[in-house]
Amino acid sequence: MSECDPDKKTDDSQGRCCAFPFEYGGRTYDSCTKVAHSRLWCSLNKVYKGQWANCVNPCTNNPCQNGGVCTVTGDDSYSCKCADGYYGHSCEKVSPCKSLPCKNGGTCTMTGPDSFSCTCTEEFEGDTCEKRLPCPPGKKTDDAKGRCCVFPFEYGGKTYNSCTKVAHSRLWCSFDKVYKGQWANCVDECASSPCKNGASCKITQDGYSCQPCPAGWGGKNCDKDIDYCQSSPCKNGGQCVDQSQGYICNCMDGYRGENCEEVDWKSAGCFKEHKRKTTRALRYKFATVRGKKLNIDDVLDKCKVAAEKKGFKIFGIRSRNRCFTTSDGKVQDFDKYGVSSKCEINDNGHGVGMKLANFVYTRL
Numbered sequence: 001m002s003e004c005d006p007d008k009k010t011d012d013s014q015g016r017c018c019a020f021p022f023e024y025g026g027r028t029y030d031s032c033t034k035v036a037h038s039r040l041w042c043s044l045n046k047v048y049k050g051q052w053a054n055c056v057n058p059c060t061n062n063p064c065q066n067g068g069v070c071t072v073t074g075d076d077s078y079s080c081k082c083a084d085g086y087y088g089h090s091c092e093k094v095s096p097c098k099s100l101p102c103k104n105g106g107t108c109t110m111t112g113p114d115s116f117s118c119t120c121t122e123e124f125e126g127d128t129c130e131k132r133l134p135c136p137p138g139k140k141t142d143d144a145k146g147r148c149c150v151f152p153f154e155y156g157g158k159t160y161n162s163c164t165k166v167a168h169s170r171l172w173c174s175f176d177k178v179y180k181g182q183w184a185n186c187v188d189e190c191a192s193s194p195c196k197n198g199a200s201c202k203i204t205q206d207g208y209s210c211q212p213c214p215a216g217w218g219g220k221n222c223d224k225d226i227d228y229c230q231s232s233p234c235k236n237g238g239q240c241v242d243q244s245q246g247y248i249c250n251c252m253d254g255y256r257g258e259n260c261e262e263v264d265w266k267s268a269g270c271f272k273e274h275k276r277k278t279t280r281a282l283r284y285k286f287a288t289v290r291g292k293k294l295n296i297d298d299v300l301d302k303c304k305v306a307a308e309k310k311g312f313k314i315f316g317i318r319s320r321n322r323c324f325t326t327s328d329g330k331v332q333d334f335d336k337y338g339v340s341s342k343c344e345i346n347d348n349g350h351g352v353g354m355k356l357a358n359f360v361y362t363r364l
């Protein structure tokens with residue numbers, strides 16, 4: 001390359017420069033010309049004498065590869081506008097988008113030398129837009145490829161905003177804005193009555209919904225009998241029985257309540273106690289209930305709590321406010337001295353014993 005000024009560079013083998021302004025054929029030129037030649041040229045003498053050369057600039061030999069378009073940006077610099085699929089200063093690099101990896105009309109964006117991302121059309125998803133999304137409600141068809149209705153569509157000079165039975169025995173729609181012979185039957189997700197047990201069917205984004213299901217039924221189609229016992233709601237060994245709505249607990253002896261959560265103390269009645277301490281049926285006092293104006297249920301509640309805490313299965317209340325039990329807290333012949341009438345009993349059938357009488361409670 002010659003050492004000429006940037007606008008006077010030539011491909012002359014001796015490195016000569018354009019001699020601006022120069023005279024040629026009776027005219028004066030201040031820059032390179034294509035007159036009488038296929039490329040830009042200039043005279044190497046002020047007055048043309050047959051000495052000439054092609055003008056050159058950074059774009060002369062088109063440094064932009066793969067169809068890129070060159071623009072001169074300075075004395076020795078250029079920039080390339082690359083064709084689709086190429087990049088780099090001279091468009092010498094192949095973009096990962098060159099192979100058109102985004103399917104189904106997706107737009108490819110290069111994110112690195114070997115990476116790209118696809119922007120999919122609204123009907124597709126996935127890294128390369130390879131997956132067709134389910135059709136939105138009201139646009140579903142029985143098309144094997146999963147194509148959706150396009151609304152509005154034009155058919156026979158009329159515009160349709162929903163499926164039609166025109167010229168067909170069933171509801172159908174077009175796949176193109178203007179009908180081109182591509183069509184399918186419309187699918188109503190609720191038409192097959194998928195919702196069972198009286199649930200009503202609603203078209204949704206994902207197809208259909210049967211929610212809420214009637215009580216006792218669950219699952220997408222409300223056809224699953226809900227097992228209300230699954231959470232094991234019955235406490236203390238109670239047996240759960242699933243019902244159409246809810247459950248029932250069959251409690252073990254000694255427990256009661258909806259979930260067998262309460263200890264079930266039963267009144268056994270009023271029995272005589274022996275005078276001599278060592279031969280008493282209920283010898284061991286485990287609590288004394290104190291307080292003013294105590295009624296029978298107050299005393300009973302306190303004795304119950306104390307007995308449950310200790311794991312006793314039997315106790316009696318004697319001397320109005322004292323809780324007694326047997327040597328092991330379990331069943332014993334509490335009635336060995338016979339029935340007594342020295343108990344105070346309330347309307348609930350709960351009682352307390354007076355002197356030498358036990359009102360007995362048992363959960364056995």
Ligand SMILES: [Ca+2]
Binds near residue numbers: 226244
């Ligand atoms: Ca059930």
